[in-house]
Amino acid sequence: MELTDAVAVGMARSGDADAFGVLVERHGRSLFRLAYRMTGNQQDAEDVVQESFLRAFKQLHRFDERASFGTWLYRIAANCSLDLVRARKRRGVQAAPECADAEREPLAQTLPATGPDPERMALSGEVRDRLAEAMNELSPTERTAFVLRHFEGMCMREVSRVLECQPGAAKHSVFRAVQKLRRALEPAASPAK
Amino acid sequence: MNHLSEEQLILHYYGEEDDSPAASRHLEECEACREFYASLQRVLNVVDALPAPDPGPEYGARVWRKIERQLPARRRRPSPAAFPWRWALAATAFAGLLAAAFLAGRFDPQPGAKATVSAAAADPQTGERVLLVAVGDYLERSQMVLIELANANPKGKLDISSERERAGDLAVESRLYRQTAAHTGDTAVAGVLEELDRVLLDIAHGPAEVSPAELEHLRQRMESQGILFKIRVLGANVRQQETL
Numbered sequence: 438m439e440l441t442d443a444v445a446v447g448m449a450r451s452g453d454a455d456a457f458g459v460l461v462e463r464h465g466r467s468l469f470r471l472a473y474r475m476t477g478n479q480q481d482a483e484d485v486v487q488e489s490f491l492r493a494f495k496q497l498h499r500f501d502e503r504a505s506f507g508t509w510l511y512r513i514a515a516n517c518s519l520d521l522v523r524a525r526k527r528r529g530v531q532a533a534p535e536c537a538d539a540e541r542e543p544l545a546q547t548l549p550a551t552g553p554d555p556e557r558m559a560l561s562g563e564v565r566d567r568l569a570e571a572m573n574e575l576s577p578t579e580r581t582a583f584v585l586r587h588f589e590g591m592c593m594r595e596v597s598r599v600l601e602c603q604p605g606a607a608k609h610s611v612f613r614a615v616q617k618l619r620r621a622l623e624p625a626a627s628p629a630k
Numbered sequence: 631m632n633h634l635s636e637e638q639l640i641l642h643y644y645g646e647e648d649d650s651p652a653a654s655r656h657l658e659e660c661e662a663c664r665e666f667y668a669s670l671q672r673v674l675n676v677v678d679a680l681p682a683p684d685p686g687p688e689y690g691a692r693v694w695r696k697i698e699r700q701l702p703a704r705r706r707r708p709s710p711a712a713f714p715w716r717w718a719l720a721a722t723a724f725a726g727l728l729a730a731a732f733l734a735g736r737f738d739p740q741p742g743a744k745a746t747v748s749a750a751a752a753d754p755q756t757g758e759r760v761l762l763v764a765v766g767d768y769l770e771r772s773q774m775v776l777i778e779l780a781n782a783n784p785k786g787k788l789d790i791s792s793e794r795e796r797a798g799d800l801a802v803e804s805r806l807y808r809q810t811a812a813h814t815g816d817t818a819v820a821g822v823l824e825e826l827d828r829v830l831l832d833i834a835h836g837p838a839e840v841s842p843a844e845l846e847h848l849r850q851r852m853e854s855q856g857i858l859f860k861i862r863v864l865g866a867n868v869r870q871q872e873t874l
Binding site: 440441444445448451452453454455456457458459461462463464465466469470473474479486487490491494495564565568569572586587588592593608611612615616618619622623625 | 636637640641644646669670672673674676677678680681682683684685686687689690691692693694696697698700701702817818821853854855856859860863
């Protein structure tokens with residue numbers, strides 16, 4: 438029998454920290470994926486997840502019970518990630534690319550077969566680096582909007598709620614992100630002639 | 631022919647545009663837009679493959695272990711361990727309540743509760759311990775009644791007269807524990823006991839035979855309140871105190 442988010446939030450609000458633990462265990466993994474897509478770095482993502490839950494706990498009294506706890510949590514995590522990415526940009530630091538070979542394989546599988554496997558692997562590594570660079574070139578808002586729309590499957594209206602902006606503005610952030618990514622990746626993604 | 635804009639194609643890719651059938655028709659007829667759309671799909675498919683490491687199913691529990699101690703103290707569950715004197719007071723108050731109930735002739739406690747009275751009255755420390763045992767036992771018995779009903783899967787009417795009787799007895803006991811918790815300011819504990827009391831009373835005052843639909847209704851109610859989870863957490867806390 439599963440405790441719903443709403444009940445756990447209610448219990449946590451009345452001082453039951455263990456109930457908040459249920460929420461952390463339930464949402465931790467998806468929050469990590471979001472944070473990783475946003476920051477591009479595993480250590481940063483873990484920091485964002487922890488910071489997000491701590492912020493959420495401190496702000497529980499502000500949570501509107503009619504809303505979805507998951508969306509509210511995503512908003513906090515997106516803002517934590519934005520803070521981190523902005524701070525990184527201010528300091529002129531780029532996210533360190535994490536290029537484990539095991540992680541490159543899925544990308545190679547999406548590319549058209551243009552030659553023997555070693556060549557495909559090399560190409561996938563190159564494209565992967567280009568993709569990481571292109572993601573880093575997005576503004577923090579564009580990156581957030583794109584990650585929420587593309588990877589998390591949120592509709593534009595939900596994205597706008599997370600970003601606390603008008604749906605039109607969220608839409609334009611996604612457009613700009615896709616346009617930048619297309620310009621950076623199209624040559625590599627084009628089928629071999 | 632007006633071509634579709636890049637924005638329209640992006641919205642079409644995400645299934646967000648208002649005139650999806652019109653865009654689909656246009657794509658069927660216009661080779662230039664089709665090519666552009668195919669290129670957009672290829673790029674976004676590449677983006678899809680951006681790897682994100684999976685931290686594993688235990689990740690949430692690991693995060694919780696890391697942050698648990700960093701939570702502000704004022705927001706922690708009021709734990710009996712943090713206020714042992716409160717449970718000593720509670721034991722005394724509880725003994726007083728039971729004594730008053732006896733004198734008023736309104737309460738015929740379970741044999742276990744009778745033992746609680748004499749032990750608690752004799753020595754506050756012993757009383758505290760006995761009280762914890764009694765509360766832990768009460769929660770366990772309540773949990774068993776609810777689990778039996780939650781797990782029942784009858785084809786037709788189900789005789790729950792035994793559960794009904796036990797729920798009635800437990801509801802009588804519950805009142806005293808609830809008053810004790812309220813007396814010591816344990817609002818969280820009092821809240822859970824109050825919720826449990828309401829469920830037990832509904833079972834006790836309900837029919838001796840229930841249909842599968844009525845049972846499902848009860849199950850949904852327990853699920854929406856998360857009552858079993860709350861009892862389990864409270865019971866675990868009480869048991870922990872018993873062993874200290």
